[in-house]
Each structure stands twice: as C-alpha cells, then as structure tokens.
Amino acid sequence: MTVIEARQVVLSFGETPALRGADLAVAEGELLAIMGPSGSGKSTLLHCLAGILVPESGEIHFDGRRVDRLGESGRSRLRRDEFGFVFQFGQLVPELTAQENVALPLLLNGVRRAAAVAEARAWFGRLGLDGLQERRSGELSGGQAQRVALARGLVARPRVLFADEPTGALDSLTGEHVMDLLVSAARQEGTTVVLVTHEPRVAAYADREVIVRDGKVHSLTAEAIA
Amino acid sequence: MTVPLTLLGLLEREPSHGYDLKRDYDAYFGRGKPLSFGQVYSTLSRLARDGKVVISDLEPGEGPDRKRYVITDLGATEVDSWLTEPVAPEPHLQTVLFAKVTLALMLGRNAETYLDTQRAAHLRRMRELTEIKRSGGLVDALLADHGLFHLEADLRWIDLTSARLDALATEVRS
Ligand SMILES: Nc1ncnc2c1ncn2[C@@H]1O[C@H](COP(=O)(O)OP(=O)(O)OP(=O)(O)O)[C@@H](O)[C@H]1O
Numbered sequence: 065m066t067v068i069e070a071r072q073v074v075l076s077f078g079e080t081p082a083l084r085g086a087d088l089a090v091a092e093g094e095l096l097a098i099m100g101p102s103g104s105g106k107s108t109l110l111h112c113l114a115g116i117l118v119p120e121s122g123e124i125h126f127d128g129r130r131v132d133r134l135g136e137s138g139r140s141r142l143r144r145d146e147f148g149f150v151f152q153f154g155q156l157v158p159e160l161t162a163q164e165n166v167a168l169p170l171l172l173n174g175v176r177r178a179a180a181v182a183e184a185r186a187w188f189g190r191l192g193l194d195g196l197q198e199r200r201s202g203e204l205s206g207g208q209a210q211r212v213a214l215a216r217g218l219v220a221r222p223r224v225l226f227a228d229e230p231t232g233a234l235d236s237l238t239g240e241h242v243m244d245l246l247v248s249a250a251r252q253e254g255t256t257v258v259l260v261t262h263e264p265r266v267a268a269y270a271d272r273e274v275i276v277r278d279g280k281v282h283s284l285t286a287e288a289i290a
Numbered sequence: 291m292t293v294p295l296t297l298l299g300l301l302e303r304e305p306s307h308g309y310d311l312k313r314d315y316d317a318y319f320g321r322g323k324p325l326s327f328g329q330v331y332s333t334l335s336r337l338a339r340d341g342k343v344v345i346s347d348l349e350p351g352e353g354p355d356r357k358r359y360v361i362t363d364l365g366a367t368e369v370d371s372w373l374t375e376p377v378a379p380e381p382h383l384q385t386v387l388f389a390k391v392t393l394a395l396m397l398g399r400n401a402e403t404y405l406d407t408q409r410a411a412h413l414r415r416m417r418e419l420t421e422i423k424r425s426g427g428l429v430d431a432l433l434a435d436h437g438l439f440h441l442e443a444d445l446r447w448i449d450l451t452s453a454r455l456d457a458l459a460t461e462v463r464s
C-alpha cells in the first residue's frame with residue numbers, strides 16, 4: 065500500500081528548475097533510497113514529500129490526503145504528527161541536553177514532560193548512547209550527535225522518517241553503524257523511510273533505490289536485465 | 291590457484307586428515323563452492339609429489355581418509371612467501387563493463403540504459419551483501435565488505451561514465 069506519493073511534481077527556484085515532473089510512490093514500511101547527481105533535485109523532492117516545500121504544480125499525497133493543498137499550519141501540524149526528520153548536520157538544539165533534544169518532538173506534541181523524558185531515555189540504551197543524556201551537542205562526537213538526531217527523529221513514532229544524507233558527515237564505519245541502527249529501529253517500528261544519499265553503500269541498506277536526474281525520478285530495477 | 295596454497299596454509303596449523311582440510315576450507319573459504327573430496331585428495335597428492343607435504347600413516351588400515359598430511363619446510367616457505375607477497379593491483383582496463391560500454395557506443399546502441407541496468411544489478415548485489423553483513427558473524431561481514439567496496443568502486447565508475455557518455459560517444463565513433 066502506498067503511503068506517500070509525488071505525482072508530476074514541478075518546482076523551480078527563480079530561474080532554476082529543480083523538479084520537472086517528478087513521480088514517486090513509497091509503500092508503507094518501505095525503506096527507499098533516493099540517489100542521483102548533485103543538484104539533480106533529491107533534497108527538493110524530499111522537502112516536497114515532507115510538506116516543507118509546496119510544488120508549483122503536481123500533487124503530493126499522504127495517507128489519502130493532499131499535502132500540497134494544505135496551508136502552512138496544516139503542513140506544519142502534519143510534519144509534527146506524522147513525520148520524523150534526520151539531516152546531515154546542525155539539527156540538535158545546542159542549548160538543550162541530548163535527552164531534552166530527543167524529548168522535544170514529544171513535548172511539541174503535548175506529551176507531559178516526565179513521560180517525554182522517560183520515553184526519550186529509552187532511546188539512549190537502544191542506540192548505544194547510555195551515559196550521554198546530559199551532554200550538549202557541542203560535547204558529542206559527530207556519530208553520537210547523529211544517533212541522538214536519529215532518536216529524535218523516531219521518538220514520536222512517525223509514519224514516515226525523512227533522512228537527507230544522514231551519514232554524509234561521518235566516516236564510513238560510523239556511518240554504517242548509524243545506518244544499521246536506523247534500519248533496525250525503522251523495521252521494528254514499521255516506519256517508512258525516505259533516505260537521500262549519494263553513497264551506494266548507504267543506499268544498499270534500503271529495500272529499493274530510485275535515481276533523480278534533472279528533476280525527474282528514474283526507477284530501474286535489476287529485474288529488467290534478469 | 292589459491293586452493294593448494296590455502297590447503298597448505300591450513301596444514302601449517304597442524305597435521306590433518308583430508309576430511310578436516312575439506313571441512314575447514316569449506317567453512318572459511320568455500321563460500322557456497324565446497325571442494326569435492328576428489329579435488330582435495332588430488333591436490334594433496336600433487337603437493338606430496340612436489341615435496342610440500344608428506345604423508346604419515348600412523349593409523350592402521352587402508353584408504354585416503356586414514357592418512358594424515360604434514361607440511362614440509364618447503365611447503366611452509368611457500369605459504370610464507372605467498373602470504374607476504376602483495377597481489378598484483380590489476381589495472382582492470384579490460385573489464386567487461388568497459389568493453390560493453392565502449393562497444394555499445396561504437397555500435398550506436400543505448401549505453402545509458404545499459405549503465406542504468408548495470409547500476410541496478412550492482413545495487414541489488416550490494417543489498418544482498420549488506421544483508422549478509424547485518425545477519426552474519428564478523429568473518430562474513432569482512433568478506434561482504436570486501437565485495438561491497440569493489441562494487442562501490444564499479445558504481446562510481448558507472449556514474450562517472452554516465453555523466454561523460456556524450457563526450458565518449460564522440461570520441462569512440464570518430
Ligand atoms: N533554496 C534554493 N534557492 C535557489 N536554488 C535552489 C535552492 N535549493 C535548491 N536549489 C537548486 O535546485 C536544484 C536542485 O537542488 P537540490 O538541493 O534538490 O539538489 P540535490 O540533488 O539535493 O543535490 P545535493 O546532492 O548536492 O544535495 C539545484 O540546481 C539547486 O541549485
């Protein structure tokens with residue numbers, strides 16, 4: 065069953081066309097990798113799917129709803145209630161401790177503080193972060209910060225996790241560790257994952273890959289040659 | 291051929307019977323391609339003929355499975371030099387991938403589609419290896435990683451070649 069879908073999505077930044085009729089459907093529980101050259105429109109597509117950007121034309125469907133028809137506040141509620149996010153860097157709030165960062169999505173969803181903190185704490189054990197709860201982002205290594213960000217992305221049990229180059233700033237061993245944790249957690253929770261990466265070894269953790277080229281999505285499966 | 295050298299190496303641990311060697315070879319090096327007993331015994335008898343192992347039949351009875359094989363100094367030296375020599379870093383200039391792309395372009399075929407299907411096939415294999423890595427032990431992971439890095443190198447080449455197809459076509463058709 066398709067949970068999120070882009071149909072013929074077009075979006076330009078001024079004179080620069082970023083998406084020129086992008087089509088993509090992601091199944092519930094699927095882990096999809098979006099690959100393609102730099103500047104081809106991967107992040108723009110992810111932002112359209114996630115209701116961060118609104119396409120000029122075309123449609124975004126999530127769970128039977130037209131995301132592109134929602135207003136700013138409707139989209140921001142959708143993001144808060146249904147989506148989780150992990151980006152390449154600069155996502156933890158530096159003033160908050162790691163644990164407060166993880167609890168943040170729950171607090172924003174109206175969960176009481178004690179419950180939110182308890183829920184957040186459980187993720188530290190799960191992602192091998194025990195003992196780091198009280199650190200601030202400046203006191204974490206890149207790999208640790210990225211695992212905290214992953215916990216924050218998953219803590220509210222989103223239907224879809226959007227990850228844009230989540231291992232892009234990490235060395236390959238640390239990156240693989242983060243991917244391993246991401247995949248295990250997503251599978252356990254049944255979370256759908258839309259993952260942008262240019263690294264084949266990261267994409268190999270997904271169920272399927274598509275290539276974005278010149279603002280269009282190409283899906284080619286190996287079955288075509290089998 | 292790495293089979294004789296690998297068997298010799300296994301014998302360097304301790305004198306062994308043919309079936310012990312086969313079992314350990316299959317477990318660590320066979321990777322779905324087990325050695326036949328015939329292959330094991332013919333390899334061992336060639337190694338014996340060349341003076342790299344000797345047969346000690348201390349146990350009573352007949353038949354190949356009674357024999358224990360012991361590595362000689364010559365055999366041990368050979369294992370040692372094999373293990374210390376680097377493998378020739380082949381330039382891989384004549385890979386099948388390269389030949390297919392170049393030929394496709396020369397013949398005016400669609401090389402881009404070929405590269406896309408090749409990329410998909412590579413990624414599918416990479417997914418299988420990643421799964422092995424995630425579910426297996428460290429030895430499996432090590433071997434899977436070796437495969438993954440090589441496939442990744444191919445993929446980088448495929449991406450670069452995709453980006454240069456137009457220029458390449460002009461060059462090989464001129
Ligand atoms: N905020 C922006 N303002 C102007 N142009 C933009 C903006 N964001 C993206 N673009 C342009 O849109 C095109 C697609 O960009 P996008 O960020 O989606 O690419 P990408 O595939 O994610 O690339 P990368 O792999 O480098 O992250 C590019 O030409 C880019 O320069």
Ligand SMILES: [Mg+2]
Pocket residue numbers: 106107108228
């Ligand atoms: Mg991007």
